[in-house]
Amino acid sequence: MNDTLDAGEVHPSSYSAMEYILSIKPKKWMRCVEAISSIALSGNRTASICMGTIERLEKKEPVSDRYVLGLAWFLKEMEQMAVSDVLDKQNDSSTELKKLLQELGLYE
Numbered sequence: 001m002n003d004t005l006d007a008g009e010v011h012p013s014s015y016s017a018m019e020y021i022l023s024i025k026p027k028k029w030m031r032c033v034e035a036i037s038s039i040a041l042s043g044n045r046t047a048s049i050c051m052g053t054i055e056r057l058e059k060k061e062p063v064s065d066r067y068v069l070g071l072a073w074f075l076k077e078m079e080q081m082a083v084s085d086v087l088d089k090q091n092d093s094s095t096e097l098k099k100l101l102q103e104l105g106l107y108e
Helices: 013-023 026-041 045-058 065-080 083-089 095-103
Strands: none
Touching: 013 065, 026 045, 026 065, 045 065
């Protein structure tokens, strides 16, 4: 059994991660991108990395499998947990961000 990826081999889970990203409806995608962009502007490192990944995907530039996996995981966290939990994990519980996310319909 080989438990290591070969050089240049894509992680098998990155395919389903990309399918998940592509399955997000356009309106929801725009809200997510806007929220991630705002969170990134507040200095959140994870959101900044995800925003860079989004920009590369939208420009159809190459993206590493680990960035695709990271973006999918971050989006799933936004979807499955309260956004405040995601922000708290990233040490950013800004009231202004919560208000913005409420306006975007991503936080209740």
